Amino acid sequence: MTVPFQKYHGTGNDFLIIHADEYVSDRGALAVRECDRENGVGADGILYLALEEKFRPPRVVMTLVQPDGSTAPMCGNGARCAAEWAMDRTDTDSVMIDTQSGTLRADRTDGVVTIEMGTPTFDPDDVPVRADDPVFEEEIDGLEVTMVNTGVPHAVAFVDDVDDVDLEAVAPPVRHGDAFPKGTNVTIASPDGDGGFDQRTYERGVEAETDSCGTGAVAIAVVARRLGRTDADPVEVRPPGGDLQVSFNDRGNATLTGPVEHEFDGEVTPESPAEL
Template identity: 90%
Template sequence: MTVPFQKYHGTGNDFLIIPADEYVSNRGALAERECDREEGVGADGILYLALEERFSPPRVVMTLVQPDGATAPMCGNGARCAAEWAMRRTGADSVMIDTQAGTLRADRTDGDITIEMGTPTFDPKAVPVRADEPVFEQEIEGLEVTMVNTGVPHAVAFVDDVDDIDLEAVAPPIRYGDEFPAGTNVTIASPDGSGGFDQRSYERGVEAETDSCGTGAVGIAVVARRLGRTDADPVDVHPPGGHLRVSFNDRGNATLTGPVEHEFDGEVAIKSPTEL
């Protein structure tokens, strides 16, 4: 038995998209196997999408299963990929994305996909982080970390040059730190010389650095504005995989804009019921 998928990426953050009505009894096991870049197709996660065309604009219910087999409540680039997938099927230039972190609107803008990212919060209970007050520039494992939730938790630190940081060594102790009951993503940023920021992110659930992280890009913009490092709108953010723009709309919500590309289609095998 096989299940069809389509592979999309947003600035290098790549996903297998499988229609939610395709039967996969163990989604976590399939993600662990097929997200592996040596043994499987290779991806930062699998998006299970259910398209509901009766609404105007159309709605997409999105579930993201990460390479460790766990479900993540939100992914900025994943939601942008889901929006592009839905727009291609409906011909619409706007869709609503239902995620576990809330319902978000996505629009096509000059060929790119812009998605609302909700209202970021520094509230320690919402991050979550074990602290009585919001955490701003607190030293943890050698980085001055600010904690923010942009749909998922991020520990954001500004450094002189992101390329000088051994992220694979520095990030795991923070990601699994006792301060973070649900764990955290770890994102570092440095000025790009043109008013924006270079980005690198170590993603919870992927357990590695990724080419791009949309929620991390939003985290950089939000924290930079809060700490007085920028007053720009949009804020340009440059992960290794490309260029993202973070803006703030009239409702106080962050928006994330960038390109999305459809890479290829394929099928993955569903093995024995005991395995999957």
């Protein structure tokens, strides 16, 4: 038995999309196997999507299973891929995405997808981080970070040049630091001189650097504005996989905008060869 999938990516952040009606007995095991870039299809996660077309705009229930088999409550680029997938199937340019972090609206304009990212928080209990007060530019496990939750936790550090940082060396101690009861993503940023930032992110659940991270891009913009490092709107953020724009509405909520591409379709076997 095989299960069909569609492969999408948003600025290099790539996902296998499987309809939630497809039977997969162990979603975590399938993600571990098929997200592997040497022995599987290769991806930053698997999105299980349930489409509810009776609503206007249509709704999509999104569950993200990461390469380590865990689930994540939110993924900015993943949600934009889910939106594109749903728009392609409903002939619309607007959808609502139900995530574990809340329901978010997505719109497609001129070939790019914008998704609401909710209200970011610095509250220690909501990040979460073991601290009495919000953490701004404090050294934690060797990196000077600001802690924010943009759907998932991020430790954001500003550096002179992201390309000069050995992220695979400096990120894991922070990602697994005792200060973080649920772990954290680790995002570094360097200013471009025009109010924007270059980005690199080591993602929790992927346990490696990814080509792009939407929640990380939003985290950079939110923290930079809070610390007075930029007053741009939108804030241009440039991960290795492409360009993203982060904007803010009157309520302080962020939106994330960028391209999405449908790469190819295929099939995977839900059970491992040993189980067949």
